[in-house]
Amino acid sequence: MGEILTSAQMRAKERRVMQAGEVTGLGLMERAGQGVLDETFRKFPDLDKCKAHAVVLCGPGNNGGDGFVIARGLFERGWKVEVFFWGKAEKLSDDARQMHDAWAALGPIHSMTPQSAGQGERPTLLFDAMFGIGISRPIPIECALSFHAVCDRASGDKKVICIAVDCPSGVDVDTGATLLRDDPSRANGDTDPRKIAERTDLCVTFHAPKLGHCLAELGRHPVAVVDIGLDAVPADAVIPPDGVTRSIPPVAPETWLKEVTGLGRGGHKYTRGHALILAGGVGKGGAGRMAARAALRTGAGLVTLGVPSEALAENAAHLNAIMLTEISSAKDVSQALEDTRLSSVCLGPGLGVGMETRDRVLAVLRATASDGRRAVLDADALSSFADAPEVMFEACHENVVITPHEGEFARLFPDLAEKVRISDPSKQGLGKVEATKLAAERLGATVLLKGEATVLADQRGASAIHSALHDRAVPWLGTAGAGDVLAGIIAGLTAHQVAATSAMIDLAAAAVWLHAQAARSFGPGLIAEDLPEQLPKVFRECGF
Ligand SMILES: NC(=O)C1=CN([C@@H]2O[C@H](COP(=O)(O)OP(=O)(O)OC[C@H]3O[C@@H](n4cnc5c(N)ncnc54)[C@H](OP(=O)(O)O)[C@@H]3O)[C@@H](O)[C@H]2O)[C@H](O)CC1
Ligand SMILES: [K+]
Numbered sequence: 043m044g045e046i047l048t049s050a051q052m053r054a055k056e057r058r059v060m061q062a063g064e065v066t067g068l069g070l071m072e073r074a075g076q077g078v079l080d081e082t083f084r085k086f087p088d089l090d091k092c093k094a095h096a097v098v099l100c101g102p103g104n105n106g107g108d109g110f111v112i113a114r115g116l117f118e119r120g121w122k123v124e125v126f127f128w129g130k131a132e133k134l135s136d137d138a139r140q141m142h143d144a145w146a147a148l149g150p151i152h153s154m155t156p157q158s159a160g161q162g163e164r165p166t167l168l169f170d171a172m173f174g175i176g177i178s179r180p181i182p183i184e185c186a187l188s189f190h191a192v193c194d195r196a197s198g199d200k201k202v203i204c205i206a207v208d209c210p211s212g213v214d215v216d217t218g219a220t221l222l223r224d225d226p227s228r229a230n231g232d233t234d235p236r237k238i239a240e241r242t243d244l245c246v247t248f249h250a251p252k253l254g255h256c257l258a259e260l261g262r263h264p265v266a267v268v269d270i271g272l273d274a275v276p277a278d279a280v281i282p283p284d285g286v287t288r289s290i291p292p293v294a295p296e297t298w299l300k301e302v303t304g305l306g307r308g309g310h311k312y313t314r315g316h317a318l319i320l321a322g323g324v325g326k327g328g329a330g331r332m333a334a335r336a337a338l339r340t341g342a343g344l345v346t347l348g349v350p351s352e353a354l355a356e357n358a359a360h361l362n363a364i365m366l367t368e369i370s371s372a373k374d375v376s377q378a379l380e381d382t383r384l385s386s387v388c389l390g391p392g393l394g395v396g397m398e399t400r401d402r403v404l405a406v407l408r409a410t411a412s413d414g415r416r417a418v419l420d421a422d423a424l425s426s427f428a429d430a431p432e433v434m435f436e437a438c439h440e441n442v443v444i445t446p447h448e449g450e451f452a453r454l455f456p457d458l459a460e461k462v463r464i465s466d467p468s469k470q471g472l473g474k475v476e477a478t479k480l481a482a483e484r485l486g487a488t489v490l491l492k493g494e495a496t497v498l499a500d501q502r503g504a505s506a507i508h509s510a511l512h513d514r515a516v517p518w519l520g521t522a523g524a525g526d527v528l529a530g531i532i533a534g535l536t537a538h539q540v541a542a543t544s545a546m547i548d549l550a551a552a553a554v555w556l557h558a559q560a561a562r563s564f565g566p567g568l569i570a571e572d573l574p575e576q577l578p579k580v581f582r583e584c585g586f
Pocket of ligand 2 (some may be wrong): 174
């Protein structure tokens, strides 16, 4: 699939498929509930044999409807099932009401209170079908308390396995944040709705992951996706392609990588391009050298490191295949870029924050503004514009990518960073994806916001997420200099002549994937210098 949807896109898709007469709401709900059970027993196969005891917590919307289907499915498998319902049966949607009634013919429906939910023996499984993508405000405290009351039932000592239906209740799937009450003192301990996500062992969602599943600031649970038959209508019949956030890597990463980067095709060192990396002064050249090595390992035909005159000797002592040139000022940058064989430029790592760096950035942006050459701005190249970001926005163009971490992003886009901190969308809170898209629009270029979940967006509204969570987690990638290497990989990929027709966002996404693959391939103990050295293995594994 490779697409990551917002809740609105999911609803649009659902409506479209239902209008096309391909499926009914009741049919979708049945598949959703049964799909949750299938995924649960796929993940915990031993449980299917033990015919144990489950609790299902059902909410007032269609998420609750899925819960009634789950209860029936478990009952039919021979499980002991307790169902608790928060809401009024007469207010349920027709579909959820039918599922409610179908369960009522098999077993009791208890009113959900922390007291009632806390009685009895601790179950093996707890299904959270209280609130799904229809959440519009922080969940009722008694629902949160009921969830924990089941987990903490006094009778029994085994940990309850918690399965979230569509999402942990209270999480906004568009942002991954849990909606919180204004008064934080009312959100302590078990009344803190974030604790539900923290206790979740598996989340089963439908058709495609939603943005929040890939950003998950809270909870480190895996996410399974169930096909409920919505592919009957092609995605772009409902949603414009650029409106959908893409998942990096897509389903077939090797093919995608070849298509986007052109790597593995023939050529000689000139068609593979010439990357210019600007580095800092004496004792500050390490970051630039690592970026340069990454660019060379990524397959740029030639790489030149530009350093101030006083740092020439130091750098010469460290370099072999990488060429060295003197670049001591913004004027030198402009002069160097008169050579149009230089096809990509990377600057920022180790350059120092200040007017000097700012002028060099502007010189690069001017020189590359209209000839299709690519520029990568990272680290100090970004921080140097903290007090005048609009100067950078003015000069940026579509062949630029900026690669901030969250701190650098906040320096350039303080208003957007602030809104990401607000968890409630009705109070103008923004998700990371929305914030990155707005930043890219403002910049007129590609923004690559680094993190465990790296978000990319460009000036046309395209977006993508690389989620290094769950089974793709690489905590050891958080090491000094790893960001410099990423900037170098982008410079290497964008230098290639064959990559000229690929959009900047695609090349940057490919770089993020290669960077994470190199880290995964090396494993714990990684230092930044290891990353470029690991790339040949990654390329071999991709079949280049
Ligand atoms: N294709 C699909 O997406 C499918 C989805 N399914 C499941 O349905 C839910 C979405 O169902 P929906 O009814 O739209 O929403 P919820 O069940 O998540 O919740 C809506 C109800 O909850 C009330 N609500 C919302 N927030 C609160 C709150 N903080 N406190 C109290 N009540 C709240 C809301 O009431 P309003 O007053 O806001 O109207 C609704 O009553 C999806 O997640 C899937 O699980 C299908 O079954 C399969 C297809
Ligand atoms: K839920």
